[in-house]
Amino acid sequence: MTLNKPTLFILFFLSFSYLCKAQSVPGTWEIGVAVGGAGYIGDLNQNNLVQISGFNAGAFVKRNFTSYLGLRLNYNYGQIEANDANSSNQQFLDRNLKFKTALNEGSALLDFNFFDYQITGGNRRFTPYLFAGVGFVNFKPTAKYDGTTYRLDRLATEKRENPYPTTVLTIPYGGGLRYNYKDTWSIFSEIGYRTAFTDYLDDVSGVYPENPEIVGTSPNQINLSNPSLVPGIGAAGTQRGDFRKRDTYLFVSIGISFTFVSSKCYSF
Numbered sequence: 001m002t003l004n005k006p007t008l009f010i011l012f013f014l015s016f017s018y019l020c021k022a023q024s025v026p027g028t029w030e031i032g033v034a035v036g037g038a039g040y041i042g043d044l045n046q047n048n049l050v051q052i053s054g055f056n057a058g059a060f061v062k063r064n065f066t067s068y069l070g071l072r073l074n075y076n077y078g079q080i081e082a083n084d085a086n087s088s089n090q091q092f093l094d095r096n097l098k099f100k101t102a103l104n105e106g107s108a109l110l111d112f113n114f115f116d117y118q119i120t121g122g123n124r125r126f127t128p129y130l131f132a133g134v135g136f137v138n139f140k141p142t143a144k145y146d147g148t149t150y151r152l153d154r155l156a157t158e159k160r161e162n163p164y165p166t167t168v169l170t171i172p173y174g175g176g177l178r179y180n181y182k183d184t185w186s187i188f189s190e191i192g193y194r195t196a197f198t199d200y201l202d203d204v205s206g207v208y209p210e211n212p213e214i215v216g217t218s219p220n221q222i223n224l225s226n227p228s229l230v231p232g233i234g235a236a237g238t239q240r241g242d243f244r245k246r247d248t249y250l251f252v253s254i255g256i257s258f259t260f261v262s263s264k265c266y267s268f
Helices: 005-022 090-095
Strands: 029-041 052-064 069-083 098-113 126-145 148-151 167-182 185-196 248-260
Touching (some): 052 098, 098 167
Antiparallel strands (some): 029 248, 052 069, 069 098, 098 126, 126 148, 126 167
């Protein structure tokens, strides 16, 4: 059978279209934003791993290498706080410390999807995923007394030789679930913990100083090193915090992302 030119053209066009579709790849680049809660585990909250005390908001840009693996550059801003006065532990109530700090975090995260997640036609429109990476966090612990906010990292609230750094390495890790709900748009929810290479997110780590840090004017002076009103607490050299060397913070987020779809197709 001899094929005429119009038939050949139609077959060529169909073959070319199929080839382009077959060579289409899942979105290569992705951007997204997220908001949610922030929490902290440390000297003022030693046991509650999911206690939320503030908020967080963030954005990311991501390179998807395959439908299973991607690398994202992430920025998060968060606020965390804790107050011994709200504790059910009598020892904490007697100690009477508190803090609030803002967190500015930048990180590189490796994402691993459990399912074949392709917004252009994978096996699943949703997938659970895990992530881990490395980053840095800047923090500035504060405490507010009588209407005045004090930067605790600038004061000698503990016995130590040098001021502690307020920008440190952090190790993020966690997991979540993402769902492709429409075309190139996806929604996701995740929880991530961060191990900070410091024990001073809350300005509490070591022992009480010999010379207490007194602020304010009489009769409203406050001992920031030891605001406790219980006699016997705060003796110089006695333990102020727990014995763990690193604090942890967490972000619980929901977000939305947009994927830029690219296609590999031959040019003529």
